[in-house]
Amino acid sequence: MSKRIWHHPEVPAGETTVAWRSAGQLEDTAEFRQWLDREFPQGAAELANGEESEGSRRSFLKLMGASTALAGFGMAACRRPEGYIVPYTKAPEWVIPGNATYYASSMPRAQGATPLVVTTFEGRPTHLAPNKLHPDVEGTDAFAQASVLDLYSPSRSRKILKKAQVAKRGDFEAVVTSLAADPAAKIGFLFGADDSPTRARLTKELAAKFSAAKFYQYEALTGDAAPTALGDGVKLVANYAKADRILSLDCDFAGTDSQGPVTSFFDRRKPEGKFYSEKPDAKKMNRLYAVEAAFTLTGGMADHRLRVAPSQVNAVAAQVARGLGVKAGVAIVSPELADAKQVAWVAGLVEDLKEHAGKSLVLAGSRQSLSVHLLAHAINVALGNIGEGKPLVALQTETKGLGSIASLKTDIDAGAVETLVVLTPSNPIHDAPADLKFVESFAKLKTSIHLGMRTDATAHAATWHVPSAHYLESWGDARSARGTYTMVQPMILPLYPECVSELELLLALLSEDGKLLSGEGAKGAASPAYTAVRKTFAGFGGEGETAWKQLLRDGFFAGSQYASVTPAVRSDISAPLVATAPTKTSLELIFATDSSIFDGRWIDNGWLQEAPDPISKLTWDNVALVAPKTAKELGVYDQIIALETPFGSRSPDDEAQNRTSPMILVTVNGKSLEIPVLVSFGQAENTLVIPLGYGQGFDEHDELKRGPKNECHVGLVGVNRGFDAYPLRTAATSYFATGATAKPTSKRYSVSLTQEHHAMYGRALAREVSTMVDEQKGSFAAQLANVPKQGNDAHAPPNISLYKPTDRKDQPLINDPLHQWGMSIDLSSCMGCNSCLVACQSENNIPIVGKKQVGMGREMHWIRMDRYFAAQKDNTFDEDNPEMVPQPVACVQCESAPCETVCPVNATIHTEDGLNAMAYNRCIGTRYCANNCPYKARRFNYFDYNKRNPLISHNLYKGPFGEKQTGEAPHLQKNPNVTVRMRGVMEKCTYCVQRLKDAVIRQKRGQKQEALVAGKPSTEMKVDLHTLRIPVDSVKTACQDACPAGAITFGNLFDEEKSVLGRSKKIERNYDLLNYIGTRPRTSYLARVKNPNPKMPDAKFVGKATVHMV
């Protein structure tokens, strides 16, 4: 019998918005409808193929019978197992068994360190959160959140290798000693692009000790144009709080191309102010113009978005400069924009920028060409945007005077460098521009020493590979985005004794005896890096113990920003400006930064691999993305649409895991790559986007039989993943290449897309309004007032519950007088970056399930990041430029929860404080609850993902005979306060109930303290709500804490207007998801506001992306 289907009402007449999640839905295939009707994707709940059928009902009964019979023998030996309590012999300071300890540290990165607060349990770091004291705090992105997993990665490098063979540490130490004793050594150092004061200091000492030493800097995807345009080591940092108008020239500043702490940008996307405390005012909002080829997170936030190929960004920038009358240093020889629509777009933009001179901001993508950077700088200077207190400030970093990888190659070839110490987090053997032939030069080195956490291609090519300590295991320091001195302090000794940190290696080379000391010294002495960092810090905060303690506590030293400089507009360089637009036969290939693995360095991180790409919703692989029109021209569109169908005549059960994508052959720079292709909406025509970093190693299980090849370069997570586009990339075309061709092949490749999994339907799911007066919808105020009445809520009669809200004694069922939890999610500032999703995974012990299981719709993420596209039917400006609307959906904690009434064993019930709780140990796995959830927020453990390794081929199907999780350490990351769920159990978000319980209990302890302080008998104490209710806004959920955009607000509903949550629930933008079905959710959403410029030609098509899914 089929499931009863709730018939959502039709979309109202006159609705101009068309919204969709995937190409298949846009084309409205019958199969997509089927996805919608099921609570789990087709196939997710089936045991389809041969090896799975061993678990059929029949064989299950057989086994059950046998085991019951055998149980009689077993019972005789049924005794309580003996457990032990092993206390410390000497308790470490601050550690209270069972309580978390928090330390300030930071993650060093190229754009500036991410300040962090690390949660540790008995010395194990388990979770990361932003350090909110830090002046440059900006939340954490998915990369920072997932970096804690690297520490425990089973594939982490742990042995010293000599020519890719395991070697003795003593032999390597001898090499270091002999190097340290040779001051004339022709030694080179290849650093990453991050900035560390101690390393900068040691670099000077190294230069003094080794007369021939040379220093280089390399990371694969940091552009080199900005330093050329501005000066060596100079960088521009944006202050979004001051910027009323922002123009992004192909700059994904909210995503992978950070230009400074981005939180203040999102604060200004809320018309009521950051804390919802003001009247909505469109003037307080900023306005974002984005010029880009394919959707990025930044582009998704834009009020006005122009699709152009990256080569054409130049022409747009030149047009802006010309419009502003900027006498740029570079001769503007670019022709006028040919397209009249684009000219009109730029004209509107120019006027807006002029009106906001000194309060606007033009950002050039760091991988864009030099001419774009020169133009952007000239525009900013002309508008007076640069300087102290202005939206943009130029800062002099300490990474001055470092050579590039090209100069390194030249030096190696010339014999100036014979020994190279590779310290960069990138993987130059794999990711250096192909035409540089760095591999050949690298082989000429007499000695190469590679320090890294992975045994990647560079580790295998080097003479010596040394396993690197994780940043949570080493002493160090870093500079944040604006240069604040920021601490990197270890949480734990290196898990593996051979691990060495960057500073320790440099210090060994600097020391007189050349002895390599790492981790803990004899008798618990600190690492030499500790002494070195203290010495550096003495230059900032003085010698004393007090300043040092303060540094360790706060994680940074206030007032230590970089000095600001005033870079002149350069007129001495000529940059090529003109490029012809791509055509059908000469495509433009964009080598994109991947949102899961960045430049390839996180290929072995399971959380990042399984987090769906924010735009394409692809997991575990990379594909080439093309615009729908281009796909049609290539002749692959229909095949991609067929992705959403049970391809051919296969049985429906085969559908999910066998979803394949057609492959195309891409040729550019004389190299070719076969890669699957997917349609990407809102992408410029005739461009191809290929994210970099994949395809690092393959074994015999590879779907396309590419292996075994470089199998040892990656672990189980990274093996057989995606396609390597680095060989196509040359130094001159490091960001994009023109003249590419693509033709379809007959091959197909399976892709695990999550875009249609757990697809919701209903009216006005995501709502959007515009600050601009609209003919039909009225003024901004009218549109705001109408938000709660969008969709069905305009005319649906109020809901009447059939259930009594009281128990038999007429007591309310949800009756806690102290705390009633609630959440709001602001779609106006959410960009869909996955940070919350990974933070939730880290906090709540959510397993990864592997590519094949994701394909079947069995991913376990509690937060589902929905991504909708919405276009206006009558969009005459650009019909192929829809808006992108992200919407995170987790369990909304319905007060009248449909899931609770159907559970036969009361495993999911409501708590007194308004949570929809899950008792995992009670669940018997009927999945009725998931069936009944209109938000599709529940996830089911089809297998024992925590215990069995889902990444080994077919391992899950072997049941108890399957291999356990590999490695010694993965269980160490687990949060001890959250149950690790087993097979056959339903799970979902419970608002981080462990954090709430912890906060409430901590508050209860206060009663005792009060009694002690008052000096009265406890029986005379007055205990009231204020004693027992936690302070306003004092507890945060993991997702809320991680969010760089401040989009998630959580709190106690009893705090009302005193709390940010209470205020957010009172504003007009607040609405309940699927309000009309009467679930009374505790999580509400705040409608997205777009702030278009009425003078722009596309203004009236913006701000109407209200999503109906019917």
Place this chain on the structure above:
Amino acid sequence: MANIFPRWSNFLPFKIAFCAGTAGAGVALAFAYYATPKALVVGYQPSQPIPFSHKIHVDQLGLDCRYCHSFVDVAGHSNVPTGSTCWNCHQHVQRDSPKLAPLHRSMDVNYPGYDGKPIEWVRVHKAPDYVYFNHSAHVNRGISCQSCHGDVNKMEVVYQAESHSMGWCLECHRAPEKNLRPLEEVYNFDYSDSDVSKYTDDASVKTTQDLGLKLKEQFMVKPKVTCATCHH
């Protein structure tokens, strides 16, 4: 037609039903007696590496619980003392007792068998992994150690005194007055009805339970009984 079933078989169904019923009831009774936490865990009394006597330390010497279980009121987990806690006294007191050999091995650097490794105490009370019991939530709100752990002060060797089953937990969560005490009395194992008059002038409050009922109102004690209270 001849009778297939002889006359005696008339009562056979009743006999079978009676026997099956008796057997079923027997199994149920046996299960309740042998296989529930009350039968399985109450009285569990493993021998410890050091035969530590709570009777001597608490009852005779008068040590407070929190001298050794020092984090019981600030953490969910009630810690077992570190080796150095024991060593504080026992480097002076009863130093040469052979019973303290494991402590010497762990703490005494001059001891021949010194290895510095912690003492492995055998766990007596164990909540399953999916139960999150928080000691600090209870002892700071007037629930004594005694309520769950029994008369530990009288125990030569610690054993489990109560079943610690979910039903047992819920009994108290539904009617906490039986166990509620003034905060001063939480660690007092000799608290009795005679102590009640110290805390109230109300003549009608005679027993600890009367006082508990009063404190329940006064402390706003409303224990939760839904799943997420202990399972998350």
